[in-house]
Amino acid sequence: xxxxxxxxxxxxxxxxxxxxxxxxxxxxxxxxLELRQLKYFxxxxxxxxxxxxxxxxxxxxxxxSQAVHKMERQLGTPLFDRAGGRLRLTAAxxxxxxxxxxxxxxxxxxxxxxx
Amino acid sequence: xxxxxxxxxxxxxxxxxxxxxxxxxxxxxxxxLELRQLKYFxxxxxxxxxxxxxxxxxxxxxxxSQAVHKMERQLGTPLFDRAGGRLRLTAAxxxxxxxxxxxxxxxxxxxxxxx
DNA sequence: ACAGGTTACGACGCACGTAATCATT
DNA sequence: AATGATTACGTGCGTCGTAACCTGT
Numbered sequence: 001x002x003x004x005x006x007x008x009x010x011x012x013x014x015x016x017x018x019x020x021x022x023x024x025x026x027x028x029x030x031x032x033l034e035l036r037q038l039k040y041f042x043x044x045x046x047x048x049x050x051x052x053x054x055x056x057x058x059x060x061x062x063x064x065s066q067a068v069h070k071m072e073r074q075l076g077t078p079l080f081d082r083a084g085g086r087l088r089l090t091a092a093x094x095x096x097x098x099x100x101x102x103x104x105x106x107x108x109x110x111x112x113x114x115x
Numbered sequence: 116x117x118x119x120x121x122x123x124x125x126x127x128x129x130x131x132x133x134x135x136x137x138x139x140x141x142x143x144x145x146x147x148l149e150l151r152q153l154k155y156f157x158x159x160x161x162x163x164x165x166x167x168x169x170x171x172x173x174x175x176x177x178x179x180s181q182a183v184h185k186m187e188r189q190l191g192t193p194l195f196d197r198a199g200g201r202l203r204l205t206a207a208x209x210x211x212x213x214x215x216x217x218x219x220x221x222x223x224x225x226x227x228x229x230x
Numbered sequence: 231a232c233a234g235g236t237t238a239c240g241a242c243g244c245a246c247g248t249a250a251t252c253a254t255t
Numbered sequence: 256a257a258t259g260a261t262t263a264c265g266t267g268c269g270t271c272g273t274a275a276c277c278t279g280t
Contacts, residue, residue: 033222034150036245051259063246065261070245075226085254085259099225103218107148110214114192114207151270166234178271180236185269200234200279 033074035107038100040067041079045097048087148189150222153215155182156194160212163202 043053044064054061072078079093089097158168159179169176187193194208204212 032150032219033226035147036149049259050261059245060247061260062248062262067245069261082260087260095228096225099221103221103225106214106218106221110148110211110218114190114210164234165236175272176235177237177273181270184236197235202235 037071038104042100152186153219
């Protein structure tokens with residue numbers, strides 16, 4: 001009984017407004033990368049090709065392209081240089097690469113160490 | 116993407132449904148933890164209270180409760196012992212704690228090191 | 231009785247697939 | 256023209272909020 005009332009209504013959230021629009025603008029703290037995005041970035045950076053990476057990931061290349069673009073928007077920095085129909089890592093991309101690898105591999109080893 | 120405005124509204128990030136209507140293959144590895152889940156786990160583990168953590172996270176306690184339960188399902192191991200109306204970390208939970216902290220803090224430092 | 235955790239249910243919106251278009255060789 | 260990146264559009268599924276329920280002190 002008491003539970004329903006005490007939870008009341010939440011407002012300004014730090015992330016996406018899900019169920020109902022809680023606040024007018026959710027502008028708040030820093031947006032944080034998700035592991036899935038980092039995996040996509042790694043796959044594309046590894047092949048320097050969205051198409052090849054999409055095949056490896058078993059997903060449409062449009063979806064992968066969108067994901068990479070979104071990630072760049074979130075970071076506020078391009079990770080790839082698309083000049084000349086070829087993909088090349090930017091300075092920011094090269095900086096992100098080793099960190100992303102470490103970040104992506106951690107949960108895997110973590111899961112295997114659990115019973 | 117979801118309409119014309121979805122692209123322009125940048126901010127949230129996360130995972131959700133993958134409208135996978137791909138072929139019968141689509142073999143994916145084991146379900147992997149997302150950073151959002153780890154943040155929730157850390158908040159609950161820190162307060163040893165779903166209600167308090169939910170207030171801090173500005174979200175409903177039911178949503179947080181669901182998220183933690185789902186995470187435990189994914190790991191195949193309970194992270195909290197709910198006996199006696201109190202929350203206590205299980206052995207697996209204690210094992211996960213330091214790793215989760217490292218994992219969650221890494222992207223933050225990564226972002227600040229970018230131009 | 232109350233505080234807090236869980237279950238039930240509906241809604242909102244992202245991640246993704248398909249299709250069409252643009253760009254480079 | 257072909258290969259590949261991007262844009263446009265529709266949508267299934269997951270996440271979260273509200274409400275109701277359950278449990279321990």
